[in-house]
Amino acid sequence: MKKDEVPQDKSNLETANFKELCYAVDENGEYTTVNSSGWDPKTIALNKAIEDINERVEVAKKRVLSNQTSPIEYYMELHKMDLPILASYVGLWKWRVKRHFKPRVFNKLSNNILQKYAETFDISLEQLKNIELHGN
The missing domain is CATH 1.10.260 (434 Repressor (Amino-terminal Domain))
Structure with a gap:
């Protein structure tokens, strides 16, 4: 996933002022880390678990x-x-x-x-x- 494609969906993490660290590919094709506020499928699974x-x-x-x-x-x-x-x-x-x-x-x-x-x-x-x- 490219750096600018990292999901920034609303999630429980966002309300608690947390960001999830994800890996993505930058403009030079190198792996880098990017903060994400959430991803809908993951949020749904987390909410169900809670x-x-x-x-x-x-x-x-x-x-x-x-x-x-x-x-x-x-x-x-x-x-x-x-x-x-x-x-x-x-x-x-x-x-x-x-x-x-x-x-x-x-x-x-x-x-x-x-x-x-x-x-x-x-x-x-x-x-x-x-x-x-x-x-x-």
Whole structure:
């Protein structure tokens, strides 16, 4: 793509005052970098991904409030993590983290383990134990 053909479509990046760095060919046929404010197909895909994430967060929140899962699952979704990533951040095996999703197990966790989760999610212990305290 030539330097003057780099898309400059409206996107979420533009409203946040960000530009995406793209490679293009300049007048001399050499590769160079060009800032782009967005590209419609990429914006559509990004918006769909964000919608999916927000939906998973809402489902997890409802599951926590109906005592089907622990707040750990909600915060994992809210922070766009999956089980392997969360397990690596808290330094526990995946099966243990998954077990902590069970409300009866979560309610028996020590403050040391809960603190690991709270630090990972950058929240207080009180917010971890009660998602309604989270400013979301």
